[in-house]
Ligand SMILES: Nc1nc2c(c(=O)[nH]1)N[C@H]1C(S)=C(S)[C@@H](COP(=O)(O)OP(=O)(O)OC[C@H]3O[C@@H](n4cnc5c(=O)[nH]c(N)nc54)[C@H](O)[C@@H]3O)O[C@H]1N2
Ligand SMILES: Nc1nc2c(c(=O)[nH]1)N[C@H]1C(S)=C(S)[C@@H](COP(=O)(O)OP(=O)(O)OC[C@H]3O[C@@H](n4cnc5c(=O)[nH]c(N)nc54)[C@H](O)[C@@H]3O)O[C@H]1N2
Ligand code: SF4
């Protein structure tokens with residue numbers, strides 16, 4: 249009899265979280281395929297799914313703790329590693345206080361569960377210094393929508409008559425979102441894509457607004473102007489449920505189609521056409537904002553201006569519009585509520601940052617300056633888990649310098665990454681197949697459990713790691729649960745659902761029926777209880793009340809020495825940031841990074857496909873082969889490079905000293921560069 253079994257769980261290779269069947273033989277995974285009953289992916293998987301096996305059993309995977317010594321890495325036992333790390337943390341806390349310890353956690357890998365464990369540990373030792381690059385991303389969109397509508401909303405693609413994908417490319421970044429979009433389109437819904445590139449989703453669109461990056465606010469204002477002047481907005485809704493309409497209408501006046509064309513490159517007739525299509529379908533107009541508009545000097549206001557459209561069209565929380573998601577009422581997993589850090593003295597206090605205020609999170613860019621300068625106080629130890637900032641954070645050279653300056657760097661990862669190479673200790677981490685965590689699919693308001701399928705001796709799940717380290721530092725009482733299972737039961741307690749219920753329902757359990765128009769019964773979760781076109785809260789922080797538009801620097805004060813605009817980080821299907829570049833079958837398909845260039849620009853620079861060029865910004869340069877795109881794929885004067893490549897690290901070129909004051913996010917999506925034949 250063969251020892252075969254199949255376990256249903258969720259794939260966590262990316263944040264789409266598809267339901268999978270994991271087939272095991274004698275305790276080893278032999279295959280992974282799609283689990284058909286889950287409403288989110290209905291059995292479909294992307295090409296990456298089976299790479300989970302390559303990752304888990306990778307010959308270079310770290311399965312034993314590593315310690316840096318004068319003669320290189322030395323393998324040590326887990327207990328010794330934890331003892332030594334705890335000893336060094338103790339000494340740092342004694343000398344410089346608990347503030348001197350920080351955690352850098354990445355959320356794209358896990359879920360709030362990972363985050364709350366890290367925060368709980370920090371709280372237990374008494375430090376507020378929690379960093380996370382992810383916290384700066386969805387949270388910009390989150391913050392933008394929260395400021396206008398009081399909460400994050402989810403497009404109701406399935407019932408929409410017009411869908412706007414604004415700066416996202418779901419076929420690569422969230423494959424399961426593509427299905428409801430395309431089925432709506434087959435039903436007759438119009439698809440509009442706003443993207444400076446002729447992306448995969450743009451190829452499927454009825455209308456593609458190919459704008460200059462970072463000019464999203466101008467386009468949104470142009471649409472607002474059309475809705476207002478043509479009286480295409482929902483007057484009764486606006487009157488009853490919104491705040492600041494008069495000011496909005498007055499400010500919009502300057503955004504005529506001709507002005508918008510000049511600012512964004514989107515032809516004036518297209519601006520009118522987009523507004524007409526959105527208004528015609530309203531309130532069944534669903535808008536999804538991706539990472540494109542948010543990572544610029546004007547990021548939050550770009551997102552807010554787009555969110556205002558929901559208010560004008562009354563499409564907020566409407567069938568076919570943008571539905572306000574109801575949360576799963578489990579024990580709250582974020583630090584905001586459970587651990588009020590407000591009274592603590594953050595290393596990078598940033599009183600005017602909306603993200604800092606709404607999320608109680610540090611602004612990571614200025615934190616590097618604080619660490620390097622030792623002011624306002626020293627931060628000497630950093631524990632990094634599931635993150636590779638040496639490749640993924642702007643100004644990589646400074647990131648490296650900062651990590652190298654610390655007394656203690658501990659990295660928990662699967663591989664000896666560029667960040668791990670800078671550590672004093674590298675600890676083996678459990679993959680998603682070696683731990684348990686809860687996940688909600690907000691489109692269906694379904695909760696599912698990702699289950700532990702494997703175990704490797706000496707490889708700890710996140711709960712065990714923080715519990716054991718806290719115990720050694722004398723704060724074990726913050727982690728009173730025996731193991732991850734008990735901890736998960738505690739999280740579930742207020743929901744009425746048990747772990748067994750979730751395990752018995754791999755298709756997920758609807759936790760609250762999907763409902764629309766909840767604003768009829770309760771006010772919006774903004775300070776005024778209305779949709780806020782104008783925000784008193786922002787005015788009190790010293791910002792404009794309206795989401796006023798200001799051009800990105802490359803337009804407002806261009807540097808003639810760097811005449812090209814490099815667009816960065818359009819997702820590739822096979823890679824997730826710096827991950828999966830070590831999966832051999834992926835490398836044969838996509839062996840190297842390339843810089844995508846319009847044929848006109850290639851012609852004027854005398855370049856052929858595959859030629860090496862040197863791309864330089866004011867802080868760094870790199871040599872990279874050219875890929876000449878189709879004529880309309882990218883605007884002339886623009887280039888695009890994907891991030892996460894070890895040998896072509898684009899974040900050596902991105903700077904950290906220019907950011908949106910409201911969110912502290914550096915310019916992740918664009919940098920001005922020069923291109924020369926190498
Ligand atoms: N395969 C894969 N999937 C992923 C990831 C991955 O690395 N690989 N990463 C995950 C993570 S962490 C994230 S945050 C999401 C991101 O998810 P998305 O936002 O959907 O992903 P991107 O490919 O970055 O899409 C951004 C699009 O915005 C465009 N863009 C660039 N600048 C601008 C601009 O100024 N305005 C507008 N309107 N558009 C602009 C780009 O050309 C690109 O097509 O993807 C997630 N999914
Ligand atoms: N210029 C530019 N830079 C960008 C972006 C961009 O668009 N432009 N995108 C940004 C965005 S949106 C994001 S979210 C960040 C992502 O930034 P990071 O999170 O730093 O990038 P990843 O490459 O996903 O790193 C994850 C690390 O976790 C490890 N890992 C995988 N699974 C596990 C696990 O289960 N447990 C543990 N402990 N480790 C694990 C992987 O081996 C990898 O080293 O990149 C950002 N960087
Ligand atoms: S889209 Fe692919 S990598 Fe992402 S969760 Fe689904 S199968 Fe896994």
Ligand SMILES: [Mo]
Pocket residue numbers: 356382385386
């Ligand atoms: Mo992200």
